[in-house]
Amino acid sequence: MTTLQLKNITKRYKTNPVLDNLSLDVADGETLVLFGPSGAGKTVLLRLVAGVIDPDEGQILIGGEDVSDIDAEYRGIGMAFQNFALFPHMSAFDNIASPLTATNATKDVISAGVLKVAKLLKIDHVLTHHPKALSNGQKQRTALARALAGSPPLLLLDDPLRNVDAKLRFEMRLELPRLLAAQGATVVYVTQDYKEAMALGDRIAVMSQGRIRQIGTPEDIYNTPADIEIARLFGDPTINLLDVTPKSGPDGVYVELSNVKVPLPGMPASVVGKTSVIGLRPETIVFTDAGASGAIPVTVEAETPLNEKTVTLVLTARGREILVSRPAGTPGPTSGPAHIAVHGNTTFLFDKESGGLIRSAAIPMTRNGEAA
Numbered sequence: 001m002t003t004l005q006l007k008n009i010t011k012r013y014k015t016n017p018v019l020d021n022l023s024l025d026v027a028d029g030e031t032l033v034l035f036g037p038s039g040a041g042k043t044v045l046l047r048l049v050a051g052v053i054d055p056d057e058g059q060i061l062i063g064g065e066d067v068s069d070i071d072a073e074y075r076g077i078g079m080a081f082q083n084f085a086l087f088p089h090m091s092a093f094d095n096i097a098s099p100l101t102a103t104n105a106t107k108d109v110i111s112a113g114v115l116k117v118a119k120l121l122k123i124d125h126v127l128t129h130h131p132k133a134l135s136n137g138q139k140q141r142t143a144l145a146r147a148l149a150g151s152p153p154l155l156l157l158d159d160p161l162r163n164v165d166a167k168l169r170f171e172m173r174l175e176l177p178r179l180l181a182a183q184g185a186t187v188v189y190v191t192q193d194y195k196e197a198m199a200l201g202d203r204i205a206v207m208s209q210g211r212i213r214q215i216g217t218p219e220d221i222y223n224t225p226a227d228i229e230i231a232r233l234f235g236d237p238t239i240n241l242l243d244v245t246p247k248s249g250p251d252g253v254y255v256e257l258s259n260v261k262v263p264l265p266g267m268p269a270s271v272v273g274k275t276s277v278i279g280l281r282p283e284t285i286v287f288t289d290a291g292a293s294g295a296i297p298v299t300v301e302a303e304t305p306l307n308e309k310t311v312t313l314v315l316t317a318r319g320r321e322i323l324v325s326r327p328a329g330t331p332g333p334t335s336g337p338a339h340i341a342v343h344g345n346t347t348f349l350f351d352k353e354s355g356g357l358i359r360s361a362a363i364p365m366t367r368n369g370e371a372a
């Protein structure tokens, strides 16, 4: 049973709190992703748990036990940090085997263990190489393999795919969750990549400036972001944010985009007349016919075909920019006048002043998939 608890942790450098009264519980076997911009305090948090540095205030408990008097090497933790920290005089094989050689395991058991994890991380062809003969991506995966090899009950992984190329990163995003689940370890995983965070995390803690801004499942955070800043961090292309002033009609609250009503079902009447920001994810906007209900006239400005999707920049009559994303290969206008509609799914209304989420709303769809 390896739970991890941080209770009211503060860490200062000089007088600046880098972690500010932070509390966090990670359940046994859970993968918790720490996600946030550079300088948020993610690495400092991992280093505190690892025992490399000490907090100024607060308590860290591993498996329910306060570890303040337990040195790093006795905390039962596997780690892969950004600087790799591989033993330069040892081959990749021996680096990965190092947590196993400290046990009484036989040579065959060690060899099988190293090979298994090296194959999964696609470095089995470079096991005889010393670190200086490995690419950065290979070094990073060797460090990750070493952290995994000893099957520690608690794993701390600091952006382990940062140097890995895009194709491999994509594959690892699919494979790592299975690998981590098979290990049964409690995992704290740092990344700056929202897709990685969503693919790997049972829960995601969104950090900025030494605090946790929101914690929840990937779905919670994507569908109910606490504020505009968090909504902007999740999604590619980023969410469209438009200033609006909600109005009230016989069918409830709505906003107008280019004089076309976009209903916001379930939105409280208290938002009416208040300057707000509507958040529309690019994938929830569709191109539609001029005559369709809810069709908003726009001008297509530019189209960017990406791998799996096509992103189109359109302008409303007032010159507001909106990004529309659709699966690659599906037809859509490439220039000139067009119409868009907000398509089902979740739309957000934020308070303009505080940035906080007022509510998310599902825009109803008509039978042919156009906004009602």
Ligand SMILES: Nc1ncnc2c1ncn2[C@@H]1O[C@H](COP(=O)(O)OP(=O)(O)OP(=O)(O)O)[C@@H](O)[C@H]1O
Residues within 6 Å of the ligand: 013, 018, 036, 037, 038, 039, 040, 041, 042, 043, 044, 045, 192
């Ligand atoms: N030893 C140190 N002395 C002084 N300041 C430090 C020290 N270590 C970290 N910091 C500061 O603490 C803050 C958080 O750093 P941290 O490395 O945890 O960020 P991070 O979220 O991991 O960023 P990244 O994703 O870029 O690695 C930064 O402002 C950093 O400059």
